[in-house]
Amino acid sequence: MPSSSSSSLFDQLLQAAAAQPEPQRLLFVFAEAELPGDADAAQRARFEAGQGGALTPVACVEKSLPELSTFAALVAESRRASLPWRVMFAAGLSGANGQPPSAERIDSALEAMVEGVRSGAFGGYLALDTEGRPVRFG
Template sequence: MNITNYQELIEATQLQPEPQRLLFVFAKAELPEGHTIQQKTTFSAGSGGTLMPVLCVDKLPQEVVDFSQLVLESNQTGIVWDVVFISALDGRGGYPPNSDQAQQPLRMMLNQINEGKIGMFITANRNGDLISLNPA
């Protein structure tokens, strides 16, 4: 299934043979340490930089049916973010994974994002638009 928007992601979770738990890693765009003038110029123009994870959360799909719910909840933390990486975790025996079971996969997501291995995640901006990030 080719997911082109957040609503399709939620619908896809309902089509899976086992209940799902969604994993979210929010990241902020920053200039890398020791950046060049060119990197600063590119970043100021709205591209480039590095993505630093700043917040993680796991949710059942029915808890975040609408992307605006996710944004509203994240705003309550006071943490600023630019993009969110999204993945899903399969349940077993007809039950979705609980938050405790999501902690290790969230840590693995963080590690992959920090290593620049982001191709397997769905990525959205603050408006809920799915975006493609091309690692340099």
């Protein structure tokens, strides 16, 4: 169960999106950690201890604010879809002129997020583990 500070990060994301003047969509990329085939013994040991590895996106989704309630509900939805993941990356995408972002903008932004996760360029995203705790890289 996430701690109050953990769940508050997700809650803060929802509050920040709700406070924006234009309609928002929240974008999520779910990633699993995998051990690269050329990993050495030290890397294997770290991975077996739950650290390190390469992040591989396994799914992405966009949600409107009314579709989101709690972090636990989002995790439960991902589990019902049988998604194996360790890190969830989240970002907001703003609409314009009172309209939500177009499907094309959403698809483009999700593709950019997926590529960012693959390449390790995800510093601008909120990263949470399966318990809702912030993930720090480096």
